[in-house]
Amino acid sequence: MGFCIGGHLAFRAAFQPDLHATVCYYGTGIHDGKLGQDADAGSLARVKEIRGELLMIFGAKDPHVPDAGRETIDRALRSSGARYKTLLYPAEHAFTRDEGPRFDPEATDLAFAEMVRLFPSVFHN
Numbered sequence: 001m002g003f004c005i006g007g008h009l010a011f012r013a014a015f016q017p018d019l020h021a022t023v024c025y026y027g028t029g030i031h032d033g034k035l036g037q038d039a040d041a042g043s044l045a046r047v048k049e050i051r052g053e054l055l056m057i058f059g060a061k062d063p064h065v066p067d068a069g070r071e072t073i074d075r076a077l078r079s080s081g082a083r084y085k086t087l088l089y090p091a092e093h094a095f096t097r098d099e100g101p102r103f104d105p106e107a108t109d110l111a112f113a114e115m116v117r118l119f120p121s122v123f124h125n
Contacts, residue, residue, distance in 0.1 A: 001115065004028050004064075004094060007057075008035055008043065015049040020122040023055045023115045026062055026093050031069030044073070047080040054084035055118050057111045059091035059104075087114055 002010030007027025012035075014022040024030070033040030056073065058065055065073075070086070077084045089095065089107035096108040 001025070002027070003096065005035070008041075011054075012041070012043055012046075014052060014054055015046055017049075017051050020052045021055070021118050022050075022052060023057065023118065025057045025096060025111070026059060026065055027056070028064045028093075031065060031072040044076040047076050047082055050077075050080065050082045050084075052083075053118060053122055054082055055114060056084060056086040057114070058086070058088050059093055059095045059107070060088050061091060062093040064093050085114075087111060 001023035003025040005028055007024040008029045010022050010024045011027050011030050013019060029035050030043050033042060035041035058070055074086060089104065089111065091104040091107040092102040094102050095104040096111065097103055
């Protein structure tokens with residue numbers, strides 16, 4: 001699992017064939033390919049490599065991953081046949097960070113509960 005740029009890195013970790021589940025919290029740059037100094041890391045072009053389950057978590061008020069960006073990600077995942085779920089909370093970017101004005105404890109608890117449900121389910125099937 002990863003948060004922000006770590007969410008993008010977790011998304012890329014899902015390309016590993018032995019990964020059973022991945023959770024990406026508001027992964028920046030997935031929709032437009034930006035990763036570090038790379039203008040297009042090609043992450044969406046590789047979605048067919050994802051074999052495990054993927055949980056994508058976003059805040060609806062996140063300027064770093066806007067509606068159009070989330071739609072781009074969803075379209076790529078849907079067309080790839082990936083097993084994924086996207087959760088959208090009425091929150092901002094970094095809403096799980098428990099300091100500062102963007103923290104949303106309710107959205108954080110709900111998102112963490114979904115993550116906790118995912119990980120045991122893939123290991124007990």
